[in-house]
Amino acid sequence: MEASSSKLHIVIDSAGDMPPGWIEEYAIQVIPINIHFGEQMFLQGVDLSNSDFYRMADESGVIPKTSQPTPQQFSSFYRSIAQPGDMILSLHVTGKLSGTYASAELASRELRDEYKIIPFDSGCGSAAMGYMAREARMMERAGATVDEILARWQTIRRNVQIILTLDTLEYARRSGRVKALQAALASLLNVKPIITLHEGVLELGERVRTRRKALEFVVNEMVRRMGAGPVNVAIVHAQDPQAGEKLAQAACKLLNCNELIITELSIGVAANLGPGTVGVVAYPTAGG
Template identity: 55%
Template sequence: MKKVSVFLKTSQPSPHQFVEFYRKIAQKGDTILSIHITAKLSGTYTSAVAAAEELKGEFNVIPIDSAVGSLGIGLMCREARKMERAGKSVDDIVKYIEGIKSKVRVILTLDTLEYAKMSGRVKALQAALASVLNVKPIAVLSDGVLNMAERVRTRKASLERVLAMGKEEYGDKPVYLGVVHARDLKSGQALLEDAKKQFNAKETMISELAISIAANLGPGTVGLILYPVE
């Protein structure tokens, strides 16, 4: 992604692909909890809903819009699995996910606005000014919507601001702490080490940013995922 000069576009799976996948992994009559990236950034959830409708009577498919992406979805899936193994009902699991998703925060800093410009998320003039002034934007994914929240001078300051914004939101509350990055493992590891010192993290992890988000924000994007422990 770093070497291309054109904007990369992603494409969600088709309803037919979901139908084939569900039939491959499940047996007739099974309930399938299908958790997906925010519907406001991808059509994946919509495809899953269409597939669920087609499979009525064969499977009980329950598509869920996670309102997040990347590690956030992974943590939801893990917690859902824990609940299932503990004997919780499907309704209990769905209720938990619907309740937790508005509390998960994804705070990112971009290395450049060029990819956001090509995706239509910022205007060309804003991107040009940010480049000239060495401004590093901060984006927040909250309730499924990715918004440009602030602009900070220098990379160092932007990483510090990401931590500060997370701290303002969660304070000393226990969280699962994740760091995501788009082709910048070094910055991601540095952010994770700093975050460990500031948050009441019950568990930490690092991963590459989901391509559907990274394609809109560009290489060099680094950020935090804060998932409350309940």
């Protein structure tokens, strides 16, 4: 399947994180996740910025909720960016935590006579999705086929690691996005939980007593998992750039970083994990 046989659109949902410049540089289209404050609904990044999100959460005392774009929202979005006959690679947050991928699949079936749409479950989220979208565009510009791009995405999905630490448990408790977290809450008072991605699900890992030790654990655990080979690394944070910088410095020293970016955690993710969440995303560099 040739990427050059029609115009190739690369779509991700806003649970993916990346430096702002990548959207334009690599022609990545972002469909927003729905953010709910009580009865009000906003589109992430369209009528609700990161700063507005945290301000509203602080002022209202309401912990927001998220919902996936509906199939109708997907259909409208696809039609707004593509011409009939175009190819769309639609990359989405793990289907085990969100219905976004399922909505994309329904929309792709509805529009199958108009566009060539391939929804793809990333099995992850955050900056891993940003890296995957960028790699797809770079591969397409280098002459890769769609099948080659999908094969690379499958490789990243199998090998990506995400390790986070939370500063507050309240958001995760209410969202229910972290597996086994509800039952473990009673034993987690005054500790900083470590959250890891395992087979598309966020799982509760170690319990570390202080923020400093939690940050150290996150980096050391990523080193243990990644080994000495070259890796692409992202430091993600929710309103804690200082912790992000500390993690970046440690990661540069301890990991074989082919590339390292620092990016703010999308509010679609932060709404489920809370401000102060910080972590490391890493996967082996192509050919490394």
